[in-house]
Amino acid sequence: xxxxxxxxxxxxxxxxxxxxxxxxxxxxxxxxxxxxxxxxxxxxxxxxxxxxxxxxxxxxxxxxxxxxxxxxxxxxxxxxxxxxxxxxxxxxxxxxxxxxxxxxxxxxxxx
Amino acid sequence: xxxxxxxxxxxxxxxxxxxxxxxxxxxxxxxxxxxxxxxxxxxxxxxxxxxxxxxxxxxxxxxxxxxxxxxxxxxxxxxxxxxxxxxxxxxxxxxxxxxxxxxxxxxxxxx
Numbered sequence: 001x002x003x004x005x006x007x008x009x010x011x012x013x014x015x016x017x018x019x020x021x022x023x024x025x026x027x028x029x030x031x032x033x034x035x036x037x038x039x040x041x042x043x044x045x046x047x048x049x050x051x052x053x054x055x056x057x058x059x060x061x062x063x064x065x066x067x068x069x070x071x072x073x074x075x076x077x078x079x080x081x082x083x084x085x086x087x088x089x090x091x092x093x094x095x096x097x098x099x100x101x102x103x104x105x106x107x108x109x110x111x
Numbered sequence: 112x113x114x115x116x117x118x119x120x121x122x123x124x125x126x127x128x129x130x131x132x133x134x135x136x137x138x139x140x141x142x143x144x145x146x147x148x149x150x151x152x153x154x155x156x157x158x159x160x161x162x163x164x165x166x167x168x169x170x171x172x173x174x175x176x177x178x179x180x181x182x183x184x185x186x187x188x189x190x191x192x193x194x195x196x197x198x199x200x201x202x203x204x205x206x207x208x209x210x211x212x213x214x215x216x217x218x219x220x221x222x
Binding site for chain 1: 141142144146151152153154155156159199201203208209210211212213214215
């Protein structure tokens with residue numbers, strides 16, 4: 001079984017809808033991250049969490065919110081989706097700032 | 112803003128040749144990491160080099176780090192078609208507690 005799972009894998013939604021992307025990990029890591037990737041670009045950090053009580057904004061947090069429900073679960077919400085949030089979203093985990101382990105990604109399309 | 116800048120943005124070579132990708136960064140780092148991404152999939156960690164290291168090897172991969180020039184290179188020897196992917200460097204800046212990814216090099220190995 002995969003160490004980092006993301007659901008859904010693909011989602012098409014309409015402008016204004018609320019969307020939640022979920023991430024679960026079995027690696028026992030304290031740190032979890034949400035990234036966004038746009039075509040031909042690298043990853044940009046949306047939010048990150050160092051433990052259940054610690055949530056931090058990344059470089060592009062506007063329009064997004066997160067919830068760390070447990071050590072193993074970190075969800076990303078788009079309260080009112082807009083077309084320029086169409087992208088590939090990745091969750092990752094790590095212990096300290098060493099290797100990050102990525103999920104398979106969620107492809108989100110906002111019409 | 113991106114900390115790591117990869118060069119070149121795209122590279123196309125023949126199978127069996129060596130591929131070299133470069134990464135430059137701007138501030139002091141704790142470590143630098145290289146990741147690989149197959150089209151539309153999650154990133155996979157390849158190698159981590161710490162700021163007090165100058166060279167590391169892993170199979171056909173060789174990574175160098177020059178902290179005086181704030182640059183790193185990834186060499187893939189005896190390339191294979193399966194090496195076709197995007198390669199990203201990520202830097203762990205001192206005091207930042209998170210990675211910053213570059214925009215990546217898209218590598219194509221022609222059979």
